[in-house]
Amino acid sequence: MLWTELRVLIVDTGRVWWRLLPVIMGVYLLGWLGSEVTLRVATIAGDISAWLALALFAFSFVCTLAAAIVILTLAGRELGISQLLPEDEREIDDRDTSLSHLLGITLLPFLALYAAFGQVAEAAHRLVTQQWVRYGFLSDQQTILGALYDLATNHLWWLVALLVGIYVLRRLLDYVAERTGLRILGLVVVLIEAFFMLLVIMGGIRVFQTFRVWLLDRAVMQWLAEIQDAMARFFAIFKIDLPEILTLTWTFFSDEVWPILIDVVAQPLFWLAVAALVFGSRVLSLAELWRKGQPYAARVPGATAFARYSEKLAFRRLGPPPKGIRLVAARFQEAFFGDIDDKYLPALHALRLVVRAGPIFLGSYIFAYNLVVIAKNYLDTLINRIVGGHEGPFWVRWEPVFDVIQDALVEPIRLCLLAVAFRRCLELFARRANAQPRRAVAPPRTPVTPPAPVHAEAHS
Amino acid sequence: MRIARSRLVSVLAAFALIGLAAAGLRLSEPEENFQVISGAVGTPVKINNGEVAVTQVRVGSFLKEYDQIANRTPGMFVAVTVTGAATGAKELRLGDAHLLSKQVRYDRYKIAGVLLTSPGFETTADLLFEVDPAQIDDLTIEMWPNEVIMGYHERVRIKLGVPAANAEQWRAAAKDRGIEVSRQTMRAIP
Numbered sequence: 001m002l003w004t005e006l007r008v009l010i011v012d013t014g015r016v017w018w019r020l021l022p023v024i025m026g027v028y029l030l031g032w033l034g035s036e037v038t039l040r041v042a043t044i045a046g047d048i049s050a051w052l053a054l055a056l057f058a059f060s061f062v063c064t065l066a067a068a069i070v071i072l073t074l075a076g077r078e079l080g081i082s083q084l085l086p087e088d089e090r091e092i093d094d095r096d097t098s099l100s101h102l103l104g105i106t107l108l109p110f111l112a113l114y115a116a117f118g119q120v121a122e123a124a125h126r127l128v129t130q131q132w133v134r135y136g137f138l139s140d141q142q143t144i145l146g147a148l149y150d151l152a153t154n155h156l157w158w159l160v161a162l163l164v165g166i167y168v169l170r171r172l173l174d175y176v177a178e179r180t181g182l183r184i185l186g187l188v189v190v191l192i193e194a195f196f197m198l199l200v201i202m203g204g205i206r207v208f209q210t211f212r213v214w215l216l217d218r219a220v221m222q223w224l225a226e227i228q229d230a231m232a233r234f235f236a237i238f239k240i241d242l243p244e245i246l247t248l249t250w251t252f253f254s255d256e257v258w259p260i261l262i263d264v265v266a267q268p269l270f271w272l273a274v275a276a277l278v279f280g281s282r283v284l285s286l287a288e289l290w291r292k293g294q295p296y297a298a299r300v301p302g303a304t305a306f307a308r309y310s311e312k313l314a315f316r317r318l319g320p321p322p323k324g325i326r327l328v329a330a331r332f333q334e335a336f337f338g339d340i341d342d343k344y345l346p347a348l349h350a351l352r353l354v355v356r357a358g359p360i361f362l363g364s365y366i367f368a369y370n371l372v373v374i375a376k377n378y379l380d381t382l383i384n385r386i387v388g389g390h391e392g393p394f395w396v397r398w399e400p401v402f403d404v405i406q407d408a409l410v411e412p413i414r415l416c417l418l419a420v421a422f423r424r425c426l427e428l429f430a431r432r433a434n435a436q437p438r439r440a441v442a443p444p445r446t447p448v449t450p451p452a453p454v455h456a457e458a459h460s
Numbered sequence: 461m462r463i464a465r466s467r468l469v470s471v472l473a474a475f476a477l478i479g480l481a482a483a484g485l486r487l488s489e490p491e492e493n494f495q496v497i498s499g500a501v502g503t504p505v506k507i508n509n510g511e512v513a514v515t516q517v518r519v520g521s522f523l524k525e526y527d528q529i530a531n532r533t534p535g536m537f538v539a540v541t542v543t544g545a546a547t548g549a550k551e552l553r554l555g556d557a558h559l560l561s562k563q564v565r566y567d568r569y570k571i572a573g574v575l576l577t578s579p580g581f582e583t584t585a586d587l588l589f590e591v592d593p594a595q596i597d598d599l600t601i602e603m604w605p606n607e608v609i610m611g612y613h614e615r616v617r618i619k620l621g622v623p624a625a626n627a628e629q630w631r632a633a634a635k636d637r638g639i640e641v642s643r644q645t646m647r648a649i650p
Contacts, residue, residue, distance in 0.1 A: 129609055132609065263485065264478060359471045363474025363477035363478060364474075370481035370484060373485060374484045374485055377489055381490050384612045389615070391613065395609070395611030395612070399611065
């Protein structure tokens with residue numbers, strides 16, 4: 001069974017990748033080109049304004065994300081993921097097919113993953129490096145990080161007001177786009193959301209750092225240090241070196257346990273959950289029902305975690321629609337919580353969904369995912385060995401080329417693996433859902449008692 | 461009971477796979493972000509933009525300046541005379557250096573400037589280190605450009621000729637001996 005899971009994941013990934021190689025390579029390279037060109041333009045745009053550079057920087061992520069979504073969609077189509085839906089339920093929904101809608105739905109979780117696993121910081125570092133090369137280290141020209149630092153430390157309320165303003169603007173445009181059906185507006189909404197998210201992520205880090213410095217300077221920290229010293233003195237009576245034990249425990253946790261949890265286990269699972277969002281709410285709803293062992297016929301619009309917020313509201317609503325102040329409150333709630341429900345919660349639900357696919361599947365998937373990462377690491381080492389050691393300016397100029405060599409080889413494989421793993425998840429859920437009704441109709445197990453011997457009856 | 465056992469086996473198998481993945485990932489991560497260029501004392505080593513050579517190694521327990529004792533150490537001073545020749549079209553830069561002895565790393569004794577050599581010239585300087593005499597086996601100097609923006613770069617490693625077998629002789633040589641650290645000099649490549 002373990003071998004089956006590994007074989008399915010590795011062989012099917014290889015097959016899909018090979019079949020789609022020219023297309024997905026082309027899409028990936030287009031995304032990379034868009035991202036690189038935007039990043040270079042962002043560097044130059046920094047001459048005019050650090051904020052313009054940040055907006056372009058956000059667009060570079062949209063390019064990368066759009067390419068990833070297209071590749072996942074292509075791989076999903078090749079694997080026939082939508083074919084798993086019963087025919088009468090295979091309704092075409094704009095939410096599930098439009099690229100701008102897909103971007104809108106998946107942008108936040110994708111960016112959150114990019115931020116959590118260091119890719120936003122890495123890209124920001126590259127942009128800052130390019131700006132350093134352009135302006136010099138001692139220049140007065142404000143960089144993106146400099147502008148954010150200034151805003152987060154000296155004008156925190158401006159930052160908060162900016163975030164609220166951008167959020168309101170995005171919701172407004174979202175509403176107009178939904179009403180008018182203009183796709184260009186959908187794209188503008190995606191760009192604004194990317195800008196908003198990067199502002200939250202990068203500005204948030206600065207705010208957190210400022211708060212940390214402020215906290216370290218408070219008297220309460222001294223009290224905590226006193227308590228720690230008192231405890232250390234108390235344990236020293238019993239010849240227990242508490243600080244040493246705590247340091248060793250913390251070192252073991254931070255150096256050994258945490259990297260395994262984050263890099264080896266969490267990263268593949270989060271990526272699978274976010275990739276699952278690309279395959280559409282209907283596929284996810286179906287998977288959710290299968291996971292619970294419910295027949296698909298039991299589906300009622302709004303009943304699943306992946307239903308639209310409006311459908312969920314209609315499903316939950318009892319009595320007549322609200323009026324007056326309650327109507328205003330309902331609209332306000334929809335404006336804010338609807339956004340969270342439609343865009344943020346599905347990622348969490350998708351994570352819950354994939355985690356319940358079973359230990360063998362999860363172990364095999366995590367193993368296969370890490371094989372891809374390991375291959376990327378060795379490819380990186382190989383490129384370094386071939387190219388050899390060089391000075392900083394050489395890498396500033398050529399790093400994007402070396403990066404694309406390894407990423408173009410590895411990233412499409414990773415995305416194909418995500419699609420294959422999600423299809424396997426669906427198959428496992430479907431198998432379980434089919435197995436459960438059979439168990440339900442089976443007769444209950446009762447102790448078998450042998451029939452009384454006929455001859456005994458005759459004797460009586 | 462059978463279901464519980466098969467579930468336990470599944471969980472154990474999953475953990476085994478995760479362990480295997482973690483080990484593989486740890487092994488695949490590059491330990492060093494630099495290429496090591498090895499050499500020996502007295503022999504120039506080719507690197508980007510030029511050549512580097514260690515020409516002399518001196519040990520002592522105090523430093524001398526103008527025949528006066530400047531600094532003393534309970535340990536041992538090691539002065540490594542390094543010559544960098546910028547044979548290429550660009551300047552040769554050696555921004556930082558340290559001494560390595562098995563698991564121990566010694567940083568430079570004083571925050572010293574960069575060994576910067578213009579094309580067509582060679583620079584000679586004494587790099588000074590304070591070390592623990594008990595831990596000098598296989599003493600090796602490591603030098604690199606130390607730029608603000610650095611990628612996969614070159615590091616020169618030159619063994620100073622202190623194997624465990626003759627470490628005692630080096631320790632004895634350092635006792636009550638002074639080192640006069642010479643100033644950095646630059647001249648045209650002959």
